Amino acid sequence: MALQIKVFDQNLRSTWNEFVANHPFGSPLQYWEWGEVKRSAVWRPIRLGIFDNHQLVGAAQILRRQLPMGFSLFYCPRGPVISWNDDKSIEILSTLLKSVKQDYASWRTLFFRLEPPIINNQPRTGIDAVQDKQSTINNQQLFPYFKSIQPSHTAIVDLTAAKEEILYRMDKDTRYGIRRGAREGVRVVKDGGGSLGLWKQFYKMYKETAQGAFVHRPWRQFEKIFRLMAPRGQAELFLSFLPPRPSGQKSHLPFVITGNLPEGARLIAGAVILKTKLRGYYLWGASKITPEIKSLFGAYILQWEIMQSLKEEGVKSYDLWGVAPNDNPKHSWSGHTLFKKGFGGKRINYLGCLDLPLSPLYRLYHAADYARQKLLKPDLIE
Incomplete structure (x- = not known):
């Protein structure tokens, strides 16, 4: 059976939290409650679960940020929560990316930024496909962001x-x-x-x-x-x-x-x-x-x-x-x-942020963002 994506609602809150809390790649920033902490006029959480034969194998709490003039961006802090040392991790990631692109891509939704807790200085079986094989990253249409949101070191x-x-x-x-x-x-x-x-x-x-x-x-x-x-x-x-x-x-x-x-x-x-x-x-x-x-x-x-x-x-x-x-x-x-x-x-070095462009305007936004960062805090550019 193919992997399936499900939007989680309030009724599945405990299932979501139990998965995140006990997962070796879980993060408090993926807790249901963290999404509610961030919820505001400009931030709105979306929770997507990935299932394999009715078993939850991945979770992505995505924070949608509203920008001026109707633009928005998607950000998944320290996620998605996937068993990155599993050979199936790339298939799970690919299913998630395809779902986000299919349901949310538009001119005004600039990108989906994910921040997988993948350790850059400790290669593992499933992780190698993301951190060491550039062709795999390219196949997923992911582009490294020039700085981390959460600490990468x-x-x-x-x-x-x-x-x-x-x-x-x-x-x-x-x-x-x-x-x-x-x-x-x-x-x-x-x-x-x-x-x-x-x-x-x-x-x-x-x-x-x-x-x-x-x-x-x-x-x-x-x-x-x-x-x-x-x-x-x-x-x-x-x-x-x-x-x-x-x-x-x-x-x-x-x-x-x-x-x-x-x-x-x-x-x-x-x-x-x-x-x-x-x-x-x-x-x-x-x-x-x-x-x-x-x-x-x-x-x-x-x-x-x-x-x-x-x-x-x-x-x-x-x-x-x-x-x-x-x-x-x-x-x-x-x-x-x-x-x-x-x-x-x-000392741990994480892979950092990866962007999935969702709009033709992504490259323009990225260039402007880089110029701004270089002017304000160049030491944070990696």
Whole structure:
């Protein structure tokens, strides 16, 4: 029986999420709820499932973005979700591309941009057909995009090892930072959707961190993550803080607490983690940058407690979500790359974005987009 495409509706939400959460190539950006987080006046999610003999073998959550003058584009973040190490992966991809082209191609729908989680520095059977055989890519009419949307260079920490081994793989300065943070009395509060107030405190620190460094996401996105993803175990917030205590006395709080911050606690750093059953992702972080706060090493102990928490939940790995390619000191991510590389993660390079043109105007749009990127942020061109 030929592969079949089915549009998923609300009634199949749990089936969709279960497939994504347990799939080795699944991503939180393919969760049903992430599509609802992004839903707005300009973004609308479309969910396509690929079936082989009534069995779900692929999933593509596509975000349709409305552009001025009636134009639009399609984007599949960290997807589609396909077993890319399977020989049938290219057939599944081809079925998806044909369906999108047949149903959505027009003058005003510019392209379908997919972002398969294919590892460029780790060839596998099915992956070879995409990453190493240019003829296969050409046959699918896919064209590499000149930059990544989600990070194409990252570091992933293996959480299946014993805690002692995970620590041993870290740089000695990172291990020192973790021990120093513990000695200073730093603690971590964890929230899985119980306290909107904690998320608001994180967002205030996040906006302060963003000043002059990067464009911050709007509050409504984090509020949607809190309301839609956190209660389903897809997102968690971690905050490191210094609890109030009389001078010279140690804190009797456990290293990780749940609930609200103790009265008088001082925030140090924070992170919003998205996760599947197999992997956690450090998507957004924030920290106080005063010399006094930095000397507490709260960002180090925060990451260590995140890793331990994920490991206890049975999560297999932790994606630090973005590092500068080849440790390029001129790259805009060079600063946090120095911090992230200390945790001993394996460096991973993804294939990047691929475009399926859906309009004769694609090449014109691509050329204008490239010129704009070269003018504004040339270091992100790959």
